[in-house]
Amino acid sequence: MIKVAVNGYGTIGKRVADAVAAQKDMEIIGVSKTKPSSEALIAVQRGYPIYIADLSKKDAFEKAGIPVAGSVEEMLKKADVIVDGTPGGVGETNKKLYEKAGVKAIWQGGEDHEVAGFSFNAHANYKDAIGRQFVRVVSCNTTGLCRVIKVVDDAFGVVKVRAVMVRRGADPHVVKKGPIDAVVLDPPTIPSHHGPDLNTVLPHINIVTMAMIVPTTQMHMHAITMELKKDASRDEILAIMRKHNRIGLIQPKTAIKSTAELKEYVMDMGRPRSDLWENGVFEASVNMVGKELFFFQAIHQEADVVIENVDAIRAMMGEVKDPETSIRMTNEALQFTAL
Amino acid sequence: MIKVAVNGYGTIGKRVADAVAAQKDMEIIGVSKTKPSSEALIAVQRGYPIYIADLSKKDAFEKAGIPVAGSVEEMLKKADVIVDGTPGGVGETNKKLYEKAGVKAIWQGGEDHEVAGFSFNAHANYKDAIGRQFVRVVSCNTTGLCRVIKVVDDAFGVVKVRAVMVRRGADPHVVKKGPIDAVVLDPPTIPSHHGPDLNTVLPHINIVTMAMIVPTTQMHMHAITMELKKDASRDEILAIMRKHNRIGLIQPKTAIKSTAELKEYVMDMGRPRSDLWENGVFEASVNMVGKELFFFQAIHQEADVVIENVDAIRAMMGEVKDPETSIRMTNEALQFTAL
Amino acid sequence: MIKVAVNGYGTIGKRVADAVAAQKDMEIIGVSKTKPSSEALIAVQRGYPIYIADLSKKDAFEKAGIPVAGSVEEMLKKADVIVDGTPGGVGETNKKLYEKAGVKAIWQGGEDHEVAGFSFNAHANYKDAIGRQFVRVVSCNTTGLCRVIKVVDDAFGVVKVRAVMVRRGADPHVVKKGPIDAVVLDPPTIPSHHGPDLNTVLPHINIVTMAMIVPTTQMHMHAITMELKKDASRDEILAIMRKHNRIGLIQPKTAIKSTAELKEYVMDMGRPRSDLWENGVFEASVNMVGKELFFFQAIHQEADVVIENVDAIRAMMGEVKDPETSIRMTNEALQFTAL
Amino acid sequence: MIKVAVNGYGTIGKRVADAVAAQKDMEIIGVSKTKPSSEALIAVQRGYPIYIADLSKKDAFEKAGIPVAGSVEEMLKKADVIVDGTPGGVGETNKKLYEKAGVKAIWQGGEDHEVAGFSFNAHANYKDAIGRQFVRVVSCNTTGLCRVIKVVDDAFGVVKVRAVMVRRGADPHVVKKGPIDAVVLDPPTIPSHHGPDLNTVLPHINIVTMAMIVPTTQMHMHAITMELKKDASRDEILAIMRKHNRIGLIQPKTAIKSTAELKEYVMDMGRPRSDLWENGVFEASVNMVGKELFFFQAIHQEADVVIENVDAIRAMMGEVKDPETSIRMTNEALQFTAL
Ligand SMILES: NC(=O)c1ccc[n+]([C@@H]2O[C@H](COP(=O)([O-])OP(=O)(O)OC[C@H]3O[C@@H](n4cnc5c(N)ncnc54)[C@H](O)[C@@H]3O)[C@@H](O)[C@H]2O)c1
Ligand SMILES: NC(=O)c1ccc[n+]([C@@H]2O[C@H](COP(=O)([O-])OP(=O)(O)OC[C@H]3O[C@@H](n4cnc5c(N)ncnc54)[C@H](O)[C@@H]3O)[C@@H](O)[C@H]2O)c1
Ligand SMILES: NC(=O)c1ccc[n+]([C@@H]2O[C@H](COP(=O)([O-])OP(=O)(O)OC[C@H]3O[C@@H](n4cnc5c(N)ncnc54)[C@H](O)[C@@H]3O)[C@@H](O)[C@H]2O)c1
Ligand SMILES: NC(=O)c1ccc[n+]([C@@H]2O[C@H](COP(=O)([O-])OP(=O)(O)OC[C@H]3O[C@@H](n4cnc5c(N)ncnc54)[C@H](O)[C@@H]3O)[C@@H](O)[C@H]2O)c1
Structure with missing residues (x-):
């Protein structure tokens, strides 16, 4: 033990x-x-x-x-x-x-x-x-990026990643931190530290990240663009994500379109503390435009x-x-x- | 069955x-x-x-x-x-x-x-x-009022109740309803319907309620004043609440001062869906001024x-x-x- | 007249x-x-x-x-x-x-x-x-995109635009609409309609947009990436923005890092209804990485x-x-x- | 000068x-x-x-x-x-x-x-x-209380005041302070300091106040009950408020039911910084039940x-x-x- x-x-x-x-x-x-x-x-x-x-x-x-x-x-x-x-x-x-x-x-x-x-x-x-x-x-954001970039890079090669991280302002029980009604650039410069942080794990990835904070406690949301080396179809991308044991695909039949509905879903499933341990990739958002892959993923910061x-x-x-x-x-x- | x-x-x-x-x-x-x-x-x-x-x-x-x-x-x-x-x-x-x-x-x-x-x-x-x-x-609010008014009325007699209900805007997973940044009087007239609603269960109680909606999803908060018939000490009030099997006393040693921290606590306890089935009376708030009883209670609308x-x-x-x-x-x- | x-x-x-x-x-x-x-x-x-x-x-x-x-x-x-x-x-x-x-x-x-x-x-x-x-x-978002894409395209040529629009949930006085505590993908598919909408004005621009809604009333925030045809320095980009009579540069000396502080600034300036008629480009965010231009801009939806x-x-x-x-x-x- | x-x-x-x-x-x-x-x-x-x-x-x-x-x-x-x-x-x-x-x-x-x-x-x-x-x-809250208690006390005599102050979490441009999604008791004890603070100006008033903080930036909202010495009709109360040069009556014809709509109204009026210098008493809320006066008032903390x-x-x-x-x-x- x-x-x-x-x-x-x-x-x-x-x-x-x-x-x-x-x-x-x-x-x-x-x-x-x-x-x-x-x-x-x-x-x-x-x-x-x-x-x-x-x-x-x-x-x-x-x-x-x-x-x-x-x-x-x-x-x-x-x-x-x-x-x-x-x-x-x-x-x-x-x-x-x-x-x-x-x-x-x-x-x-x-x-x-x-x-x-x-x-x-x-x-x-x-x-x-x-x-x-x-x-x-x-960190939670970098962990979420690592998982998804690694699996795509292994399968198709990643030329570059451009990611916007829309971060929750504070954890649900933290009542002193804001913002209450604002979008706060954190940092107001580009790139944010998330790219270099990812490079401490995956040093060869070309990545630029932009980060902001919004008045929510639930989860972070990532809007991700990756240029791939090899051709890949949307279905191939979904297949490698589906196979990954720490990436979840939020299926359209759930009708889930937000972090709050996603949290409710894992709560209803009986997960301890309603925790989403996996990346929550919105299946409907996954799209290929030429060799560019686009998708949204929710990252439960606490989990x-x-x-x-x-x-x-x-x-x-x-x-x-x-x-x-x-x-x-x-x-x-x-x-x-x-x- | x-x-x-x-x-x-x-x-x-x-x-x-x-x-x-x-x-x-x-x-x-x-x-x-x-x-x-x-x-x-x-x-x-x-x-x-x-x-x-x-x-x-x-x-x-x-x-x-x-x-x-x-x-x-x-x-x-x-x-x-x-x-x-x-x-x-x-x-x-x-x-x-x-x-x-x-x-x-x-x-x-x-x-x-x-x-x-x-x-x-x-x-x-x-x-x-x-x-x-x-x-x-x-309703959730009326249920919360019924429990606490009934037990106090049985023990000490209630001359009148004046309650302000600060209501959550929407349930956590409901993303279309607001408000985002406002206090909304609902209704903008006084009394609200909560008093008459309580009277459908406890017809003899003299009660006036005032209600508003605020941008939170967690719980309702009630600020309650009751004038009692008999003298009662703070300790006597706490004792009858402590004995009640659907009224919870949030003890000062938890350092909980908000609905969000309270929700986290029941989540940590492992309650299904982090549900607070009981009234959450803030023990530190319970106070007697003459024959007037004052306290705050959190009401988990979903539970x-x-x-x-x-x-x-x-x-x-x-x-x-x-x-x-x-x-x-x-x-x-x-x-x-x-x- | x-x-x-x-x-x-x-x-x-x-x-x-x-x-x-x-x-x-x-x-x-x-x-x-x-x-x-x-x-x-x-x-x-x-x-x-x-x-x-x-x-x-x-x-x-x-x-x-x-x-x-x-x-x-x-x-x-x-x-x-x-x-x-x-x-x-x-x-x-x-x-x-x-x-x-x-x-x-x-x-x-x-x-x-x-x-x-x-x-x-x-x-x-x-x-x-x-x-x-x-x-x-x-629309407000498309207007904000048009201004900035047009001026950069005229000066340096735009190969493609990738933009994430983090939208306010409702206007400040609208109290029925949410969300209160969620990031809502709107739409949960990629691309959003903003790209095609921009093409009704600037048909030749290659653009993919991703959009979400957050619990704020103040302004939209755009995180924009543009690949340029010609080389351009950060200073050259700033120069064309500075010259544009409907693009504002939020200077670092203002210490403004959020939509709320920006709104306060135009309020303090005495603008009617605290309106930001211009695009609010955060000067500190403007950056060139190779031929890619990155920046954040705030768009006051009402103005x-x-x-x-x-x-x-x-x-x-x-x-x-x-x-x-x-x-x-x-x-x-x-x-x-x-x- | x-x-x-x-x-x-x-x-x-x-x-x-x-x-x-x-x-x-x-x-x-x-x-x-x-x-x-x-x-x-x-x-x-x-x-x-x-x-x-x-x-x-x-x-x-x-x-x-x-x-x-x-x-x-x-x-x-x-x-x-x-x-x-x-x-x-x-x-x-x-x-x-x-x-x-x-x-x-x-x-x-x-x-x-x-x-x-x-x-x-x-x-x-x-x-x-x-x-x-x-x-x-x-303070802003105490100023709002002083104005309205003083004028009612002068006209009809005040036996006692019970007030619940639902306070804004932070000023609009303050982005570090919360809460984001919680009602925070501040303090979690009763009475709050607002009563004693009022007594520094009006020492003879019997007042107990209860205070909480909610996730809004716009204004405070007061839910007020006053027991009067003399009989007073709703119209008499409205009359003394209407006459007061720092108490405003928000008329039903404006259809305003919230702090946010009220702020929009004074913004539209062209007031500098959209400031509500007066107490904003919601006319529809003013009510007499026996000798008890009830009403809601919005207090613009900044103004x-x-x-x-x-x-x-x-x-x-x-x-x-x-x-x-x-x-x-x-x-x-x-x-x-x-x-
Ligand atoms: N909360 C998140 O979303 C999140 C996500 C990923 C990573 N992290 C990282 O995890 C770490 C912890 O963050 P958290 O959110 O859990 O913080 P937290 O504030 O919730 O918990 C910190 C705990 O440490 C205790 N503590 C403080 N000083 C201490 C000391 N000197 N010795 C021993 N205990 C002490 C506090 O009492 C508290 O219980 C940080 O590095 C944070 O960046 C946090
Ligand atoms: N949510 C609360 O906080 C709360 C608290 C106490 C009481 N209530 C009361 O409980 C009741 C339900 O509220 P809720 O919040 O659970 O609502 P909800 O919207 O979460 O759930 C309503 C359910 O009813 C289903 N439905 C809608 N129309 C239907 C129909 N014609 N036939 C069968 N199913 C239909 C919907 O699909 C949905 O699953 C309401 O009376 C509400 O006032 C709600
Ligand atoms: N609010 C924004 O942020 C924003 C930004 C850019 C564009 N727009 C667009 O501007 C348009 C107006 O939006 P808004 O936000 O000003 O709406 P709004 O709801 O604030 O105002 C609409 C007005 O139209 C009136 N109205 C409703 N039905 C009417 C009818 N049949 N005949 C005459 N008047 C009627 C309403 O009373 C109201 O005064 C929409 O197309 C919207 O998409 C809005
Ligand atoms: N904001 C409100 O809603 C409000 C309402 C009523 C009363 N008040 C009271 O008014 C006072 C000011 O509050 P505020 O909200 O305007 O604060 P604020 O933080 O907006 O402004 C304080 C100003 O003081 C400056 N400052 C800080 N330390 C200083 C020092 N040592 N010497 C000179 N300047 C210094 C800061 O740079 C800032 O410009 C406080 O007592 C507050 O409680 C505030």
Whole structure:
């Protein structure tokens, strides 16, 4: 059993914890919280031991009925791998701690590539992660791009990618962040950082990205154009997407035309936390104009990276050498079949 | 086994179907859809037989991989009770159908009191529903008011209620309805219809309500003032709320201050569809000033009436005579304990 | 003086009326309303004679203190040109009326090209509109595309255009339309109709557009890529945009990064109705990658077509033969200089 | 001429500057900015001398084409009265500066009552402000409450006020603040601070307020209940509101039912920045139930305090002793008549 700890039990951390706990070859030995909250109460409900950064707050936790298992340092000692789920920029400051404890660690996309020196996507570079101490799982947007560009590139060759990312303003439960009624260019320059970020995983791809933020909490939407090397028909493109185990095709018969309806659909399916772990490609949008491929995909920011973290753990531990084996193990443990 | 059919498998209908299917004494014998859609696919996944209003559309359903069990009329024949979940105003037009089929039927709050001649809330008037052919479950807002006013009135007597309902603009998956950036008075006159609607269940309550719509999809928020007959302390009020099995108290230790954080909490708890079946009373807001009681409560529009429908079915069938027995059966079958 | 009537005094109609009234060579001889409302009261304030479609409602208008000048038919008789500002699809049904009255008419982008048989943009095809009876001013999005594609095409040649239009869900005062929290593909197929619509004005342009709707009321945002025939530097692109009298460059020193801040800026400038009549190109976003030009532009849906209507009127009347003369007359009468 | 400087030329500051500049007995001798921005460019356009807090940034301003008149300290020396428009909490830290310069100063509602020791509303306590060095104009919400409670109390006596304030999440141009899709209790306790704040102006009023934040940028909405001492008819209430020169009655004939439509109306009227300086009471909502008065009022957060600042200046300078004289001077200079 791979012993996993989650440092920073927030939006991503709590999902990774549940996904890890569902794996046959992994267990959660602890999660960390900075203060008592509804999320800490959920960790109690799940039976995850709770460690805290600042032991002087132990009383506050216990008054709230949340037992404290020890300090974060103690948690690090018990784990084989740490999944760092602290906010963007904070993760980096934890590196020393992990080095000192000699523990493997995974950061999220809010950190720079340099923090780990290696950026991960299961379908793209699982093998290169085998045995590594430090790995960074790329952001939700970059993960979504990696999956779809990799599969198309493998099949038909990609001359260039031009992508517009229409990003959600904040996660559903985050009430302080906006915008309320605006489209915000983020950044107002072109290209955005998403292209270079993709290149940390797929260095040879010619990509330019443009990004903006809109007042929604549900999902990101990508409007993607790819120029292909070889001729491809719409049906061939749909076929490779359909075959991919982390790309979902939203079929016209669902009548789904928006992120909100898509979220409702996976909610109705009973997915934990209504999570869309796969890319949500709108089948009706997939189109070829000459050698140019066009499509829309929805990316559930809270979910797609979660399963990548699980594979990253497996790769780093080195037992499972084959990416597809790990991906299948991860998906199956979650009873997850892409749409 | 009570045979239940859901006519109109939408936001409310699909939830009632699942809640009914979870009961030991009930089963779903069919649900109706008007056209193929993601919801119809969900009904297939759940194993509910699908009936359609217009049999000429059978082909369209079957092309979409959705088997059709028959017409709505055939469905009515097989059921003991119909839960009508069609849109407000449509339900009324189905009355003739139900009369002709001689079947019991439940309408939702989008219909007028007159359609059934009896308006229902489990804690308030379960016994009066016993044996009835037609019952209307009051709207989400009225259900939320009924629960809390009834329990306070029983304990301390209510002189009058003044309530402001800040309503969500549309359900999460409804993308055509607004507003996007406005507070809309609905109605711009005072009182709103919620007071008279409450009086269909609790006729003796002096109540004036004011209602508006805001750009959110999550939940309604009620700001409530009640003048009490007897003296009551804040602790006494909290005690009766805590004891109530469909009123939840959102504790300060959760740090939850908004509808969105509350939704996240029940999502994290693993509730199906992240549903808040109970009133969500913010414990920190409960306050007594003289004999006036003040508090905020969140009402999950999609969820609170669902369990009331289950009890209404039981009351109408007449086997279970005691309200608390039915309420406990309903809650337990859903593994539901109020916050 | 060109006598202009506005049939349908709504979002577009009221703005066109004011813009026309500001011109030295034009006057408003009447506007039409279907019922008393705040907009009708504004027409009274402006001194525009009010005509009504249904004379049986005369009393209702007069009770509300709104004098009625006559029927729409009477208005048509007094006018040289009608600007039809009725809702999309309604305009078409008015064609017979205009034909019968033998009056010139302008439709808006909500109607199909075929209603007029000629689609207009001042910089692109003013001369072709000279003397015509019927003209359609293309939609806000298409107008924004026309301006910028035309000027770049003239200077450097355009091989192809790929554009993503992130559209506002509803105008600011429209409270019934959503979405509230979703990105809605509209259409969920690619291409959207904007490309073909642009081709009604600039038939030779190779263009593919993708469109979605987001929960904002302020403006549309376009993410545009153009492949150019000739080499061009970023400075050369900026120079032709800066010179264009209906393209504004939002300078970095303003620190404006969003539609909302841009709206605030033109509001602070004192523009009537805070209208952005020009394309709002974000200077910092303009970039050349090889022969590909990238940039973001904000399009104020309520405003950009307004001044095009004024030029269309002048072209149809035929006195002013030179596009730039008309454009300058229109702009100057509004004291409008592009950002 | 009263020499006025605005320290903090933001949402409130820029409006106060324009309102002051429009007065016959006042002039703007300077405004302060901390960095170059669109607002600084607007100050240039208006011809207001620009002073900066940190003279080392002079170059940055001048590179952006914004001439710098000097330091904030120099500005203070030239002014009779400073209007402090810095963000809530910052204003307080400027007190020493104003004391040192021996200049009169006005703070806004983001500061505590204690910073000035006197809280102002023109209709309520103008006379008590005469000659004062330091005054605080109460917040937008409190200003809206003061006006309407004062006039009703004077006419009929107020036994108690219960008010629910449904607040806008952020000003229109503020894109970082949310919420996007939530109702946020602010505070989650009852009462909110608005009651005590009102008591700094009208100490004898029995008032309990409840406050929440919703995802809109337009205006606040108040749902108000007042118990009156004397009998009053709806018509009598409407009459005193109609007579009040800073309370507007939104008439049913306008068909306005929301903040957004109201904003559109004042925009169409040509008001600078579409500002609603008056309380926007929805006439249709005004109702008497026994001795209880109910109504809704919209409060334009950016605007209502602006004109109160102008009167506060006049009161502090002491020339105009009569409140109504000052109020009329202020309103007339802005060509403002309440709806
Ligand atoms: N939320 C998303 O949509 C999303 C998607 C992909 C990647 N990411 C990335 O995942 C990472 C986490 O983001 P999130 O959205 O889950 O953040 P979050 O704010 O939801 O959760 C962060 C958690 O870390 C805890 N924390 C804060 N400081 C800490 C410290 N010093 N030590 C231990 N715990 C601490 C917080 O209490 C919180 O529970 C970021 O790098 C982010 O960029 C987020
Ligand atoms: N959604 C809520 O928040 C909510 C809360 C409480 C009560 N209600 C009430 O519940 C009722 C249903 O509302 P909803 O929100 O679930 O609506 P919905 O639109 O989500 O679902 C209605 C369903 O009825 C189907 N339908 C439409 N016409 C039909 C017909 N003629 N025959 C059979 N099926 C038909 C539709 O296909 C859809 O599946 C209404 O009375 C409403 O007022 C809704
Ligand atoms: N609003 C925009 O953003 C926008 C932008 C560009 C183009 N357009 C196009 O402009 C046209 C008008 O749109 P709008 O947004 O101004 O609509 P609107 O709804 O704001 O105004 C339409 C007006 O027409 C009146 N009307 C309705 N039916 C009528 C009839 N039969 N006869 C006379 N008057 C009637 C209505 O009372 C209303 O005043 C549409 O074609 C639309 O697609 C709109
Ligand atoms: N915006 C509203 O709706 C509203 C309504 C009523 C009252 N108020 C109150 O008015 C005050 C100002 O609020 P606002 O919304 O106008 O804020 P704002 O952020 O729009 O403007 C504040 C301005 O002060 C400047 N500033 C910041 N620090 C400064 C410093 N140290 N010295 C000089 N200038 C500085 C900023 O550059 C900015 O221009 C606050 O007390 C607020 O609570 C605001």
